[in-house]
Amino acid sequence: MTRINPWIVILVMSFAFSSWIDLMGVWVEFPILVHLLPEGWNLPSYVVVLVQCAMITPIAYSVVNKICPGNTQRREVFMAYFIMAIGFLALLMLSIFWQETVHIAGADRSLAALTLIFLLSMVDTTSCIVYLPYMSRFKEHYIPAYIAGEESGGLITGVVGLIQGAGGEAVCNNVTVHHYNETLRMNYTEHMIDITHREPRFSVTVFFVFLMFMMALSALSFSILNFSTFAKREKVGKFGLQPESKELEATIHGVLILLCATLMWCSFFIFGLFPTLQSYSTLPYGSMTYTLGVRLICVFNPLAALLALFVRMRSVAKLLGLVVLSSVLVVYHIVLATMSPHPPLKHTALGSFIVVFTAITLAACNAYARACITTLLRSEGGHRALLLGGGAIQAGAFFGGIMGFLLVNVFSLFEHEPPCGNL
Secondary structure: OOOOOHHHHHHHHHHHHHHOHHHHHHHHOHHHHHHHOOOHHHHHHHHHHHHHHOOHHHHHHHHHHHHOOOOHHHHHHHHHHHHHHHHHHHHHHHHHHOOOOEEEOOEEEOHHHHHHHHHHHHHHHHHHHHHHHHHOOEOHHHHHHHHHHHHHHHHHHHHHHHHHOOOOOEEEEEEEEEEEEOOOOEEEEEEEEEEEEOOOOOOHHHHHHHHHHHHHHHHHHHHHHHHOHHHHOOEOOOOOOOOOHHHHHHHHOOHHHHHHHHHHHHHHHHHHHHHHHHHHHHHHHOHHHHHHHHHHHHHHHHHHHHHOOOOOOOOHHHHHHHHHHHHHHHHHHHHHHHOOOOOOOOOOHHHHHHHHHHHHHHHHHHHHHHHHHHHHHHHHHHHHHHHHHHHHHHHHHHHHHHHHHHHHHHOOOOOOOOOOOOO
8 A cells, every 4th residue: 555644634624625725715705795895685696707707817827828838847836826816816806806896787786896806816717737747747646636636625714604603694673663744743653674684793894804913834845845855756747747758648638537527527516506595595594504615515525525534536427426416506596596495395494405415415425536536637647637637627617707797697597595684
């Protein structure tokens, strides 16, 4: 059995969570932000489409790599530091300006927050085609640790979000107001609903500041991985173990294409379509249900990915079965979203349990499958295969996000429930 250095596992995970921890943090804050920002329930769909528009950055990076190959190793290291630096600065600005709005086209818009989220999206989407190829220089046994590290950004933000608690949701109070009409010289009474918002244990600003420090920790871990002597002992060469040219050619035309297509399909649902509609499938069951659904996904995803480090599934057929199960559960949430704001079993504990359980299950199955598939890509195709896998993930997220945005904002297939709408 191959010996795995636990310190390298920790460093790889710490390095990897910087790839998406900032956007995962935004995701974890959705249960609060959808109540406080003017975009409301549509906010997740706006964020997802911004992430997809940011795909222009990894495309530009790939074109530059093709035109000017240069020193690939040095370029990947530079880009990793660049991604972390921009993420740190954008989080700093977001912690200050997240609630600022401007009046555009007859409505208030969260221009500052959306612009900074777009900036985060540009560097995070690029990380998929920088970090994964960088990991090809390490032994393949550390690939699941990398995937678990990506998801651990969600674990960290999810746990902190659970500590933060639910907040932002409307608190509806019946208020009786007494008035005096001076013209008629008579008193009259007006009954109205006073809407306030519940406060979380700590603010959104504090949450974003916490993410800044986690980004700095990730940069430190990457530096140790890149420059320390004991980490270099776990590397296998410049681009990892490459198969012979004929074998690689056969892989590209067979298993490699199937694995990349499966990654694209996974990404289509879990990074593209599902996030745009989860507010509509889950929030009708209550703010606490939505909060648990979003944040427990972030807790269980890295655990599922880390499982692949010890229990690795190499059967492509079984991995496809997991992906199919995950896809079926996403379809279930799509059906629930079309029934919003009155899905079945609303206002029942059973309904809330089912919607949270299915959300966790679909995300965990997807995370485990992606970890196993990425490990197979590393062992079969090395650096080139991981680069293609990263591109497949981004392509799937792009198409899924665009479809979700069209369903939510263009075709308006889903309805939200106004605050205090049941009073």
